[in-house]
Amino acid sequence: MNIKPKEATSIINSLIGGVVPKIGVQHITVGRSSEINAMVTALEEVKNGHSMVKFWIGDFGSGKSFMLHLLNTVALKQKFVVANADFTPDNRLYSNDGKGVALYAAIMDNIAIQTKPEGGALPTLLEKWIEQIITKTAEDNAILLTEIRDEKYLMLIQNNIMKTINEITEVGGFDFGTVVMKYYEGYIKDEESLRRNALKWLKGEYKTKTEARQDLGVREVINDLNYYDMLKNFCKLFVSMGYSGFMINLDEAINLYKISTSTMREKNYEKILSIYNDCFQGKVGNLFINFAGTKEVLENPRRGFFSYDALKTRLSTNKFETAEIRDFAQPVIKLLPLDHNEIFVLLKKLKEIFDFNYKTHIDISDDEIQQFMEELFNQPGASEFLTPREVIRDFLNILNIIRQNPDVDKSNLFGEIEVSDERPDESGLDGIEEL
Secondary structure (H helix, E strand, C coil): CCCCHHHHHHHHHHHHCCCCCCCCHHHHCCCCHHHHHHHHHHHHHHHCCCCEEEEEECCCCCCHHHHHHHHHHHHHHCCCEEEEEECECCECCCCCCCHHHHHHHHHHHCCEECCECCCCCHHHHHHHHHHHHHHHHHHHCCCCCCCCCCHHHHHHHHHHHHHHHHHHCCCCHHHHHHHHHHHHHHHHHCCHHHHHHHHHHHCCCCCCHHHHHHHHCCCCCCCCCCHHHHHHHHHHHHHHCCCCCEEEEEECCHHHHCCCCHHHHHHHHHHHHHHHHHHHCCCCCCEEEEEEECHHHHHCCCCCHHHCHHHHHHHCCCCCCCCCCCCCCCCEEECCCCCHHHHHHHHHHHHHHHHHHHCCCCCCCHHHHHHHHHHHHCCCCHHHHCCHHHHHHHHHHHHHHHHHCCCCCHHHHHHCCCCCCCCCCCCCCCCCCCC
16 A cells, blocks of 8 residues: 555544544545545536535434545645634634634634645745745846845835735735735744734634734734635635635534524524525635535424525435435535445455554454454444444454454454444534524
8 A cells, every 4th residue: 555654643543533534534445436536526627716515414424524534635636725624512604702713713723735734734825825926026026036035125025915915805805915914024024923923813813903903903803704705815815826726624514503592503504505605606716615414414404404495495405316326416415324345345454554554464364354344233233323433443443452462362352342322412402492
């Protein structure tokens, strides 16, 4: 396998911990070739200036988070800027108490590019963009590249930064441009605090306008009402730098479904509708947003997306689709569980990665992997509760036991397997619902 040691360690440690690895997911992908091919086509369309929204729907443990991480890997190779964030009780699309801008801050913290796939790439992107402005300014004004960074040209560079920002932004461009100019000033004068304050503003971390005005001389801060405009500004900035587009993955939509007051929940669904319309009506370009949630989140008529009629009409499944005949072009993609053959292939891959990571060779044959699977799938409740996550974790835990205790009886280990219901209680809703 063409796998890097860092990827192998990330895969093994993350999966044992029950979470999806941030890097290397392409090495453990099985049974998703149709979905991947559809995504490559969709990314091509977004690269050509279109925008798109997809909803990845599946049961708990069916691979939704895995799919989003896989999309990251595919998009990074296609030269997209990508970002991931989870909805939580404190991160929402719509809010009037800071939960919207908290989601924005999580997105900005997790920005990734191919050279920084694990996130934290915003400063790298800003400096890369500024370097492009510097080079163009030097060329346009016949100034040597060795001299253009001199402080006497600071105003010239800042004017070009503002000019370029004005060309690519619509809402909030003046403050956005002012902050980027301040970032450049800190970059040239080596004033770390100025750069840090500019980054703080761009990431939506200023709480008051007064504080932002004192530190940066700007009138506004990024807040619950304007953060989406700022995401669109960043999308345009990334495209102007030569990137294909901006892909944002939003997981754990169950936390929107769990919002206790119907009015606030509806406002969040209204925001989804607004983003959906922007993307499909061509009001924004090169933006790709993915949502992930369970079937209940999508279809529950009382509190799911379908409780909001305008979303229901847009997200209803193609009525001609069946389990065998799929339509991956529609906005909603339902993830079917992996079959036993696919899980077998996945476990074989994991054994190979495990051996590579620990520089060992675990003595476990294909027949023994089959035996492990039979023990697991024949357990009471397996058909209802068993998820790929639990299969993977049990398998890796057994490999760890064998690695550290080579003489252990494998069939005894397999016999100790139990299946438990790991699904979250989606009925455990906070607060009392308002009518």
